[in-house]
Amino acid sequence: MIDGRTTHDKPLLCVENLKVYFQSNGARARAVDGISFKVREKETVCIVGESGCGKTVSALSILGLIPTPPGEIVDGQIIFSGQNLIKLDEKSMQKIRGNHISMVFQEPLTSLNPVFTIGDQIGEAVYTHKQIEPEALFQYCVQLLNDVGIPSPKQRLSDYPHQLSGGQRQRVMIAMALACDPDLIIADEPTTALDVTVQAQILALLRSIQKKRSMSVLYISHDLGVVSAIANRIYVMYAGIMVEQGNTDQIFRSARHPYTQGLLASLPSLSKRGKRLHSIPGSVPNPAYKPTGCPFHPRCSHAILSCREEFPEMCDYSEGHQARCPILFKSKGYKESSPPQRAGKDSKGQVKY
Numbered sequence: 430m431i432d433g434r435t436t437h438d439k440p441l442l443c444v445e446n447l448k449v450y451f452q453s454n455g456a457r458a459r460a461v462d463g464i465s466f467k468v469r470e471k472e473t474v475c476i477v478g479e480s481g482c483g484k485t486v487s488a489l490s491i492l493g494l495i496p497t498p499p500g501e502i503v504d505g506q507i508i509f510s511g512q513n514l515i516k517l518d519e520k521s522m523q524k525i526r527g528n529h530i531s532m533v534f535q536e537p538l539t540s541l542n543p544v545f546t547i548g549d550q551i552g553e554a555v556y557t558h559k560q561i562e563p564e565a566l567f568q569y570c571v572q573l574l575n576d577v578g579i580p581s582p583k584q585r586l587s588d589y590p591h592q593l594s595g596g597q598r599q600r601v602m603i604a605m606a607l608a609c610d611p612d613l614i615i616a617d618e619p620t621t622a623l624d625v626t627v628q629a630q631i632l633a634l635l636r637s638i639q640k641k642r643s644m645s646v647l648y649i650s651h652d653l654g655v656v657s658a659i660a661n662r663i664y665v666m667y668a669g670i671m672v673e674q675g676n677t678d679q680i681f682r683s684a685r686h687p688y689t690q691g692l693l694a695s696l697p698s699l700s701k702r703g704k705r706l707h708s709i710p711g712s713v714p715n716p717a718y719k720p721t722g723c724p725f726h727p728r729c730s731h732a733i734l735s736c737r738e739e740f741p742e743m744c745d746y747s748e749g750h751q752a753r754c755p756i757l758f759k760s761k762g763y764k765e766s767s768p769p770q771r772a773g774k775d776s777k778g779q780v781k782y
Contacts, residue, residue, distance in 0.1 A: 439469055439470050440467045440468065440469050440470075440508075441468055441469060441470045441472075441509065441510065441612060441613060441645050442467065442468040442491070442507070442508070442509050442613060442645070442647070443467050443506075443507075443508040443509075444464065444465055444466050444467070444487070444491070444505070444506070444507050444508075445465050445505055445506045445507075445508070446463050446464075446465055446504060446505040446506070447461055447463070447464050447465070447487065447490060447502070447504070447505035447506075447507065448461060448462055448463050448502070448503045448504040448505055449461040449483075449486050449487070449490050449495060449500060449501070449502050449503070450500070450501055450503050451499045451500045451501075451716075452498060452499045452501075453499060453717065456717035456718070457717060458715070458716040458717040459669055459716050459717070459719065460483045460486045460500075460669055460716045461483045461486050461487050461490065461669050462483075462668070462669035462670050462716075462719075463504070463505070463669075463670060464483070464487060464664075464666070464669070464670060464671050465671065466664050466671065466674070468613065468645050468647050469645065470612075470643075470645055471639075471643050471644070471645060472645050472646075472661045472662070473639065473645070473646040473648060473659050473660055473661050473662075474645075474646070474647050474648070474660070474661065474662050474663075474664065475647075475648045475649070475650060475656040475659070475660040475662070475663045475664070476488075476647070476648070476649050476650075476663075476664045476666055477650055477651065477652075477653055477656055477663060477664070477665050477666065477692070478651060478665060478666035478667055479651055479667070479712075479713050480651060480713070481712075481713040481716075482666045482667050482668060482669065482713055483666060483668070483669040483716070484617075484649045484651075484666055485535075485617055485649065486500075487649075487666075488532065488615045488617055488647065488649055490502055490507065491507055491509075491514065491530065491615065491647075492522075492525075492526055492530060492532060492615070493514060493515075493517070493519070493522040493525075493526075502515055509525070509529070509530065509613075510529070510612070524558075527554055527557065527558060527606075527608065527609055527611070528558045528609045528611065529609075529611050529612050529613070530611055530612070530613045530614075530615065531605075531606035531607070531608075531609070531611040531613075531614050531615070532606065532614070532615040532616075532617065533599070533602050533603055533606050533614060533615070533616045533617065533619045534602065534617055534619075535617050535618040535619065535621055535622070536621075536622055537590070537595070537598035537599050537601065537602045538590060538591075538595075538598060540602060541590040541598060541601065541602070542590075543589065543590055543591060544589075545589075546586065546587050546588060546589055547574075547585055547586055547587075547588050547589070547590070547593070547601055548567070548570055548586030548587060550601075550605065551570045551573060551574075551586070551601070551604055551605050551608060552566050552567075552570055554605045554608040554609070555569060555570065555608045555609065558608075558609045559609060567586070570582075570586055570604075571583055571586065573604040573607060573608060574586065574600075574601070574604055576604070576607070576638070577600040577601075577603050577604045577607070577634060577638075578600060578630075578634060579597055579600050579601070579604075585597075595622055595623055595627065596623055596627035596630065596631065599619055599620070599623065599627075599631055600631070600634070602619070603619075603631075603634065603635070603638070607638065607642070610642065611644065612644060612645060613644065613645045613646070613647065614635075614639075614644055614645070614646050614647070615646075615647045615649070616635065616646060616647070616648045616649065617649045618649055618650055618651065619631060619635075620632065620655060621650075621651075621652075628655070632655065632658055632659055635648075635659065636658075636659055646659075648660065653680075653681075653692050653693060653696060654696050654697075656677075657677065657681060660677045661676065661677065662674070662675065662676050662677070662749075663675060663676070663677060663680045665680070665686065665688065665689045665692070667688050667713070667724060667725055668713055668714055668716070668719055668724035668725070669716055669719075669724075670724065670753070671743075671753070672686045672688050672689065672725065672752065672753045672754070673685060673686040673688070673689045673751065673752040673753065674749070674750070674751050674752075675746075675747075675749055675750035675751070676749060676750070679746075679747065679749070679750040680750075681693065683746070683750075684752075685744075685746050685750070685752035685754060685757060685758070686725075686752040686753060686754045686757070687725065687729045687730065687731050687754060687757070688709070688725050688728075688729075689752070691707065691709040692709075694707035695707045695708060695709065709728055710728055711727060711728040714727070720737065721737055721738060722735070722736050722737040722738045722739050722740060722741075723736045723737070723739075723740065723741050723753075723754075731754075731756055731757060732756075733756060735756075736756065741753045741754060741755050742755070744758040746758070
């Protein structure tokens with residue numbers, strides 16, 4: 430049990446060495462470049478990272494929603510309930526989507542169809558997998574809206590998306606995801622466009638539903654503050670690779686990768702009130718033109734000469750806690766007389782060697 434949340438050893442989803450590349454203007458963009466992670470039964474796993482690091486592409490790959498072309502899964506396995514989803518044909522995947530794995534997207538206003546009522550859209554999701562009579566379908570949709578905390582659910586079923594608030598639209602998306610009682614829900618930054626109060630309500634709703642229905646949740650976010658409230662385990666993603674993984678306590682109390690440390694340092698807190706918040710210099714590299722060696726080295730204050738030449742392997746810090754930074758892992762072994770040669774900064778703040 431972690432922070433009062435029970436985890437189970439049996440993996441429901443196992444992603445191994447997943448690589449997803451895109452062809453664009455003659456260049457090959459390595460959006461996801463060999464990631465591995467697991468989601469156990471009844472567990473909440475969070476993938477964290479900046480925009481452009483490959484989080485959403487990873488999620489869409491699980492559901493077989495990568496547009497081909499220009500995208501292509503070039504390597505890896507996605508094992509769900511014992512079967513490799515990459516090997517399934519489209520007809521078989523349609524039986525998985527919604528029925529066993531559902532997704533809550535980031536912006537519900539663009540995900541919901543503006544010309545159909547809420548009832549039509551929830552009903553379609555149910556009817557696709559569970560062909561039930563119209564009256565029973567109506568009552569089931571009412572119950573779904575009631576479960577996600579939408580007031581006057583019978584009346585809301587006849588509303589259109591634009592008639593609902595942002596928080597209500599996101600609750601509708603969660604209701605649609607729950608329609609067929611899936612084993613796994615993928616939530617792709619579902620609270621990003623919401624204010625803080627509504628954000629907290631949506632997170633509380635997800636926790637409550639997960640506990641009630643014994644589901645697994647794969648939560649994608651750029652905000653470690655949000656992740657701290659719901660995660661059992663956390664994977665930190667940067668430039669298409671996993672740079673650190675561990676349980677919530679390990680990540681927040683003893684982060685071992687410079688990127689994770691930078692994300693944590695940028696979180697606002699009462700102790701930082703009135704002070705300038707930390708920011709990581711630079712930006713995520715273009716996936717078509719990644720730097721050699723460690724992809725984070727151009728932005729890293731700990732980088733040494735070998736960082737731009739050698740791709741780092743995962744280092745084991747403690748049980749289940751790994752980070753892709755051998756420099757910090759070995760740092761205690763360096764002698765004062767021969768410290769590692771660090772990278773400097775030029776006049777524009779860029780790393781130089």
